[in-house]
Amino acid sequence: MFTGIIESVGEIAHLAKEGENLQIEIKSPLAQELKIDQSVSHNGVCLTVVGLKDSVYVVTAIKETLDKTNLKTLEKGSLVNLERAMKLGDRLDGHIVQGHVDGTAICKKVEDENGSWVFTFEYKNSGFSTVEKGSITVNGVSLTVVNSKKGEFSVAIIPYTFENTNFKEIKAGSEVNLEFDIIGKYVKNLMKPYL
Known part of the structure; x- marks a missing residue:
């Protein structure tokens, strides 16, 4: 984990x-x-x-x-x-990440926000989804979704994350790995019989 x-x-x-x-x-x-x-x-x-x-x-x-x-x-x-891997008893500074990628996404655009960046990604609708202010893992980085649509989401990247991850190399057209929030996946699966 x-x-x-x-x-x-x-x-x-x-x-x-x-x-x-x-x-x-x-x-x-x-x-x-x-x-x-x-x-x-x-x-x-x-x-x-x-x-x-x-x-x-x-x-x-x-x-x-x-x-x-x-x-x-x-x-x-x-x-x-x-x-x-996380040590038992450590702080959970990001969110629960399994290291099991659900699929990939393509970066649609990168917007320079004069001190931060907004990256927008598009993914094939595979039964997974994001929610605004929910968690998503992009190339292993725990992030908060700032804009969520069907098959698309955006995340805001601060300078520290930009400089200390491979986000500095991501541009429009780049392919990234996605792991959707495990709690959201469990909730969705539990709700299937009622939908």
Whole structure:
């Protein structure tokens, strides 16, 4: 389980296909604190550490993960948002994030608000939805929805988040990972028989 509060931004050091899987090497200051079999969120995707060497660690993304996320678009030098799994008893500064991406969205526009930015994303209607002032995870970042429509939402990004995540690289046309709020998903599922 994660909180959506990004600890570090890693850089893709190497990518290698292994059958249908993708082995990903990430250069990060976190590498020296990790151990084999630990869970780390990469742009919101929970992956297991399978190798370590100095300032680089290795994870494997299987075909299903590549099909459902933006990890298939990674290149050497790409930046990824990183968060280690939450420790029991820690503060939940973001919201409950599972690291299970529901799908992707495309950035429609980025508006400079003279001190912050508003990013608008469009996603295929997959049975999930956002609510204004509700939580959404974009590339692993816990955010508050500021505008919600069917298949579209906006989020406001403060300078700290812009500089300390890969939001600084997102522009119109960029693909991002989405994880919708787990509480909203449970409520929707529980209400199905009554709708």
